Amino acid sequence: MDNTKKQTALSTLGEFGLIDRLTQQIRLQHESTVKGVGDDAAVLNFDKNHVVVTTDMLTEGIHFNLMYVPLKHLGYKAVVVNLSDVFAMNAQPRQITVSIAVSSKFSVEAIDELYEGIHLACEQYGVDLIGGDTTSSMTGLTISVTAIGEAPKEDLVYRSGAQPNDLICVSGDLGGAYMGLQLLERENAVFKVNPKEQPKLEGYDYILERQLKPEARGDIMQALKQLNVKPTSMIDISDGLSSELMHICKNSKVGCAVYEEKIPMDFQTKQFAEELSINPLVAALNGGEDYELLFTIPLSDHDKIKNDPDITVIGHITAEADGSQLITAAGSAIPLQAQGWNPIAKESE
Amino acid sequence: MDNTKKQTALSTLGEFGLIDRLTQQIRLQHESTVKGVGDDAAVLNFDKNHVVVTTDMLTEGIHFNLMYVPLKHLGYKAVVVNLSDVFAMNAQPRQITVSIAVSSKFSVEAIDELYEGIHLACEQYGVDLIGGDTTSSMTGLTISVTAIGEAPKEDLVYRSGAQPNDLICVSGDLGGAYMGLQLLERENAVFKVNPKEQPKLEGYDYILERQLKPEARGDIMQALKQLNVKPTSMIDISDGLSSELMHICKNSKVGCAVYEEKIPMDFQTKQFAEELSINPLVAALNGGEDYELLFTIPLSDHDKIKNDPDITVIGHITAEADGSQLITAAGSAIPLQAQGWNPIAKESE
Known part of the structure; x- marks a missing residue:
């Protein structure tokens, strides 16, 4: 983190303020996203397609070291690793949810940086950020991303279909x-x-x-x-x-x-x-x-x-x-x- | 945690061993669950119904105090709070994913207790546990649950439909x-x-x-x-x-x-x-x-x-x-x- 930049305490925003800040730039891209952030749950419509769901959790000190991982890159990577799982099913990723728990050592600007990376990944891969949770932790940062994708049933590829001589x-x-x-x-x-x-x-x-x-x-x-x-x-x-x-x-x-x-x-x-x-x-x-x-x-x-x-x-x-x-x-x-x-x-x- | 019980270090199982242990008792209940745990992503089929998705993250010391919250109750509650959001959309919950990050202070038996509560909630509410992530944290326990539900489009109820005199x-x-x-x-x-x-x-x-x-x-x-x-x-x-x-x-x-x-x-x-x-x-x-x-x-x-x-x-x-x-x-x-x-x-x- 660049310590010369302005650092605003997260507590000045509160949970709803932070959510507003982090979600205001969301522009939904997919027909399948009926309703994104802003209700008890997001609403999706995949018509006849099958839905794939995958999730990954990253914790500070275990999966990443903020001494050398820029927060923007971390946000980008947290999304990408989940989309990778969707592609591995031969499906197209459509939506993600992002939950974070942060300690008070993080400033509003730091969280902005993290979400810059998250939004960039969404843009790059054409997925909608449809929900999540924003809360605090006693120490460090935890990020949990869930990715949702779709594919016609007959396109899906599992781990189980390999045959001798393939x-x-x-x-x-x-x-x-x-x-x-x-x-x-x-x-x-x-x-x-x-x-x-x-x-x-x-x-x-x-x-x-x-x-x-x-x-x-x-x-x-x-x-x-x-x-x-x-x-x-x-x-x-x-x-x-x-x-x-x-x-x-x-x-x-x-x-x-x-x-x-x-x-x-x-x-x-x-x-x-x-x-x-x-x-x-x-x-x-x-x-x-x-x-x-x-x-x-x-x-x-x-x-x-x-x-x-x-x-x-x-x-x-x-x-x-x-x-x-x-x-x-x-x-x-x-x-x-x-x-x-x-x-x-x-x-x- | 009852300290008189056998306590096995999580490291004796490793990630895949722990996942096997936590998922072996899963019995999928829903037609809509095509494939649960065991591939890059779970696969779901909701036919023509709309899909609702919601997620919540709970962190130790912020959302719960293990001094007085039994782990089994915590697992149950972590699921229930997400199902509550699905019901609030007037939709039927069908699947959940559960990700946890745990520090080494937790034993295998402690995580078993947590999952007992998670499985009990799944049984009670008829939802399938279809995936998640199991990893470690530097301190404490973090639980992130995502719930997925379905409803015919015309059944969904949003926060936005209230009318004067209702x-x-x-x-x-x-x-x-x-x-x-x-x-x-x-x-x-x-x-x-x-x-x-x-x-x-x-x-x-x-x-x-x-x-x-x-x-x-x-x-x-x-x-x-x-x-x-x-x-x-x-x-x-x-x-x-x-x-x-x-x-x-x-x-x-x-x-x-x-x-x-x-x-x-x-x-x-x-x-x-x-x-x-x-x-x-x-x-x-x-x-x-x-x-x-x-x-x-x-x-x-x-x-x-x-x-x-x-x-x-x-x-x-x-x-x-x-x-x-x-x-x-x-x-x-x-x-x-x-x-x-x-x-x-x-x-x-």
Whole structure:
């Protein structure tokens, strides 16, 4: 937070004043939003479409560190991670609700910043902010977002539809968000020791953006529609490739073989991993927060997707008995392990 | 929390282990729930009905004090306060999502207790728990619940439909939840000074239940349907009668006249108010958390509701220019003021 800016105590507004301030700029965009903020509940109309609902909660000190995460980015990301789940159902996000609990250390201007990011994400992805709750907490900031989307029943894609011989695909590249977090953590540690030292972030803009301002891959969902490809299963990569692959395998009752050398990684991800003497593969497999889409398609659809630069085939689905295997560059098979980010276990480590 | 019970650290389960534990007893009840917990998002099908969505967040130390609120009751109440908002739209609640953030001071058994209350409310009100998020916090417990309901478009009741001469009605009685809170606070203060002193709660079971285990008035919504009465406006009483009346007046662009002597209050509410030398009217007008329904009906429907012991006519809607007035027993008119519970302003007081 920039401490030179004007800081107004939240208590000067009160709950209704704050709600008015935060909701005055809302312009509803969707036909499906019949009534947004301002009654006991929002009212939506999806006609014959199915409705999808997902929710995520972010807490200060666990999911984000306000020492280096700007509030605007945090607001944006809190929305995006939920939209990512809606896209992973092959559905179109339409509405969100946002609830926040804030302690008195936050000013009105700080909350404005947070909502700037929230409104920006709404605009960017064409979703309506239809409600929420605004309250106080004893310490820190908690944000809970619920996203609602719609799709014709026949378009929905679950985690459970993968079949042996299906191709396993990912969008974009992996591991960047995790390496971005490592960079921010390193510079924050340096800052704590010597507050006058300038953070060394040059040349790492891509991985920083992957961590601080991720995007949800609605574009991939649209591209697949245009290519006339309906995935047999799909999930978004929030906890790391390994964990998500195992969700698909478990839910579809299949195994998988994924090739180390096929896993797409950006140059900066590899470079910074090298700087820290980390194997970048670990960042891709277990780092999480990439918010790319992981999906399976029938082998017969390979020709349709093979020229899309944003989609990479990383392996194929096998029989359940074959297990979930990572095939290393040297050709040996290693069982995948879900060591994704685990906020509950982490706490006591 | 009963410290003699077995306490298992949450970290022994991890996030997925905890989710499995908390979701294994879920039995989906509704046709409209196509897919519950277990994918990127839940999938719902409301066919042609409109969908209503509402959300509330409760934080430890602000909304509840675990010194005297049992976790099972807290879980129950966290659900009920959201269902109350759905009923206030004249819609039927169908699904909820529940997100919690917990610090390491909570054991697996404590979270089990919380979810016992959540599951009980789901069973009691026939709603499906379809998703959520389970994560950790630096301090305390935060619960965020989103409730989803459905109704034919023509059944929905907003805050904005009240007309001059409509009758203003409330269900049940008011002020009890607030007086119950005062009682719990008093006994907690005594306990802090002398932990051996037994709390004096005898004779106040009704107001304690109003505070600790409120119910949402789906029965009133059903009763009105059977009486063939569709309210012109409706809201649930979460912040106190005064504040809710003013919401209806503001949204409907009308005024109101409410009669002090008509406001229904229970004997225990009055008795304990007297013990504390509080005017019980203040508890009813500004106390909040009663979760009764406040609604307006056309004058011509008076005969239909007049014999329902659970519905009281407390006044009537007037022209906007007449303002919102409380008519005292002595016959004088006092402008209503919304001094309902305000978690944001409260913090700095």
